[in-house]
Amino acid sequence: MNIYLVCNAGMSTSILVKKMQDAAKTQQIDVNIEAFSVEILDEKIDSADVILLGPQIRHMFNDVKKVVADKCPVEVIDMRDYGMIRGDKVLEKALKMVQNNKGE
Incomplete structure (x- = not known):
């Protein structure tokens, strides 16, 4: 499964990614x-x-939705x-989004 966090430059978001990876590892x-x-x-x-x-690029939500279409x-x-x-x-939210998307 691929969870992608999208932002302006990826700097502060990379810290959150590390915390999400730690949580995923803990939960196996x-x-x-x-x-x-x-x-x-x-x-x-x-x-x-x-x-x-x-959240700093929330104003781009509709544009991103158009690019993504219904792929995820x-x-x-x-x-x-x-x-x-x-x-x-954030990991919990992402996992729920994937489950809901698959209809599970």
């Missing part, structure tokens, strides 16, 4: 989590299972979870 969940700039989204979309936008679910990361770097909460 096999998942690939990456952060990258919105500029390369079109290169990554075909392998995405879920895309989470950093897209949501904005909760500002509190992002600010507090709650990797476990």
Whole structure:
């Protein structure tokens, strides 16, 4: 499973990715989590299972949804979870999004 966090430059989001990876390892969940700039989204979309936008680019949500179409679910990361770097909460949200998308 590929969880992609999309932001402006990927700097602060990379810290959240590390916390999410730690949470996944603790829970023994096999998942690939990456952060990258919105500029390369079109290169990554075909392998995405879920895309989470950093709150700082929430204004781009509709544009991202158009690029993604119906390939996978897209949501904005909760500002509190992002600010507090709650990797476990963001991971939980991403996993629920994938389950809901698959109808499980």
